[in-house]
Every structure is written in structure tokens, then in C-alpha cells.
Amino acid sequence: MDQELLAYLQSFLTERRVQLFDNVLKERTNHFTVAVEDVYQLHNTSAVIRSCESFGVQELHVIEEVNVKSIDREIAMGAQKWVDVQRHNSAKSCIAHLKSQGYKIIATSPHKDAHTLENFDINQKAAIFFGRETEGLSDTVLDMADDFIYIPMVGFTESLNISVSAAITIQHIMTKLKQSNVSWQYSEQELFDKKLEWTRKMIKDVERIEQRFLEERG
Numbered sequence: 530m531d532q533e534l535l536a537y538l539q540s541f542l543t544e545r546r547v548q549l550f551d552n553v554l555k556e557r558t559n560h561f562t563v564a565v566e567d568v569y570q571l572h573n574t575s576a577v578i579r580s581c582e583s584f585g586v587q588e589l590h591v592i593e594e595v596n597v598k599s600i601d602r603e604i605a606m607g608a609q610k611w612v613d614v615q616r617h618n619s620a621k622s623c624i625a626h627l628k629s630q631g632y633k634i635i636a637t638s639p640h641k642d643a644h645t646l647e648n649f650d651i652n653q654k655a656a657i658f659f660g661r662e663t664e665g666l667s668d669t670v671l672d673m674a675d676d677f678i679y680i681p682m683v684g685f686t687e688s689l690n691i692s693v694s695a696a697i698t699i700q701h702i703m704t705k706l707k708q709s710n711v712s713w714q715y716s717e718q719e720l721f722d723k724k725l726e727w728t729r730k731m732i733k734d735v736e737r738i739e740q741r742f743l744e745e746r747g
Contacts, residue, residue, distance in 0.1 A: 535721070537742050538728045538735070550727055553611075554720050556585040560713040561702060562632060564590035564658045566620055566666055568691060573662065575609075576692035582608035584703045587723075590627065590656070594619045610730060620669045632656040636666050636674035637694065643677035646698060651705045657698060659691050 539547050563581055568574045574591060581589050589612055617623035624634055633655045658674070660666030680689065680697055689697070706713050715723065729735045 531721070531725070533746070534739065534742060535725050535728065538725070538732060538738070541732050541738070542728065546731065550724055554715060554723055556707075557587045557715055557723070558585055558703075558706070558713045559587055559715070559719075560654055560706060560711065561586055561699075562588040562590060562627070562656045563695065563699065564592060564623055564627070564656055565691070565695075566592040566658060566660050566670060567595045568659075568661060570662055573690070573692045577659070577695045578612050578614065579608040580692070580696040580699050582612045584699045586612075586699055586703065588613045588615060590615050590617060590623050592617050592620050592623050611727070620667055621673070624670070624673050627656045633675040634658065634670070634673060636670055636677050637679065637698065638666055638671060638674075638677050639679045640671070640677035643679045645681050646678055646701055647681075649678050649702060649705075651702055651709055652711055657695075657702070659695050659698075662691055 563577065563586055565574055565577055568577075568591075578589055581587070591614060593616055615626075617626065627634065631654050633653050635649075635655045635657050637657060637659050657678075658666055658670050660670070678698070680694060682689075688694075732738060
């Protein structure tokens with residue numbers, strides 16, 4: 530029935546849209562996820578959403594312990610429709626949730642034990658944490674982190690804007706991941722679930738259309 534429902538709903542989309550969903554989902558992963566902690570400049574969080582969507586990271590976790598803001602849709606350029614944004618009211622609750630899902634907590638910080646981005650082990654299922662624009666990550670995240678990474682720089686500038694740092698990091702680890710032997714792609718069930726979700730988003734009055742489908746199938 531579920532497969533029939535998907536086929537029925539896809540009949541309301543163009544063939545190009547259906548094929549686009551297939552192509553994009555082949556590149557999506559939950560092997561990596563990203564978390565941003567109390568970022569106070571709205572455009573930075575929105576830009577990180579855009580980077581996640583562009584490079585194939587499906588989930589973004591937003592910690593709003595201090596700063597609570599909505600997504601800047603102009604900066605996100607519609608990416609918020611295709612990325613699963615999960616909000617958390619504390620760093621501790623976010624980390625507990627991610628660890629329960631099997632993620633290692635990776636803090637982006639020039640910590641004394643930090644690895645360069647180039648040496649990051651992409652085999653591990655990991656959540657990459659980015660901190661506030663000036664203060665960086667909180668002591669809570671740094672204390673609970675399993676590992677640390679940083680982007681080496683050779684100029685006078687000692688840090689990058691969070692959105693730039695996230696874009697570089699996400700692009701790098703996703704490129705390495707897709708060149709590896711790690712099983713990073715969605716399962717068949719995950720592909721189906723996400724395809725159905727996205728298809729529903731594209732159809733106006735989808736509840737009425739689904740009800741009609743069910744009535745016709747008896």
C-alpha cells in the first residue's frame with residue numbers, strides 16, 4: 530500500500546522532479562550530522578543549513594540555550610525544506626540525543642589534542658559541533674566531546690566565520706566519505722520514507738488527495 534501511495538502521489542509531480550528526488554537522495558547521508566551551538570547571527574545558521582543541503586548532510590541540530598531565532602529563508606535559499614532541522618534547548622540534551630543515536634561528538638576547536646581536518650577519521654559516525662561566533666563552543670560541549678578537529682591556517686587570521694568553517698569542514702569530510710568504503714548511503718527504507726515526505730511537501734492539499742486514494746483502494 531505504501532509503495533502504491535507513493536506512486537500515486539508522484540503522478541502529481543513532473544518526471545523531472547521525481548528523477549531529481551532520486552538523484553539527490555542517492556547523495557544523502559546520516560553518517561555525519563552537524564550541530565551549531567547558540568549562534569547569534571541569524572544568517573550564519575541559515576548558511577550552515579545551506580551547506581548541509583548542498584553537500585548531502587541531511588540533519589542539522591540547532592542548540593538554542595541562549596539565542597532563539599528563526600531561519601533566515603533568504604540566506605537558506607529554500608534549503609530548510611530539504612534538511613531536517615532539529616532544535617534543542619541545551620547542549621547537554623543535544624549531545625545525549627546524538628550519543629543515543631550512535632554518534633561520536635566532535636568539537637571544532639584548536640584544542641591541544643585536536644586533529645587537523647585532513648586527519649579526521651571519516652569511518653566513525655560523527656556529529657560535528659560548531660560554536661558561537663566569538664566565544665566558540667561552550668565548556669559543556671568541550672568537556673563532553675569525544676574528539677577535536679580544527680582547520681589549519683597559515684595567515685594572520687586566527688579564526689574563520691562559523692559559516693565558512695562549517696562549509697569547508699562539511700565539504701571536506703563528505704568528499705572523503707564518498708571516496709571511502711564506508712556504507713554511508715540511505716537504506717532502502719530511509720530512501721522510501723524521505724521520498725514520500727518530500728513528495729508530500731510538493732503537493733497542495735495532499736491530505737485530501739491521500740484520503741481519496743485510500744477511499745478508492747477500499
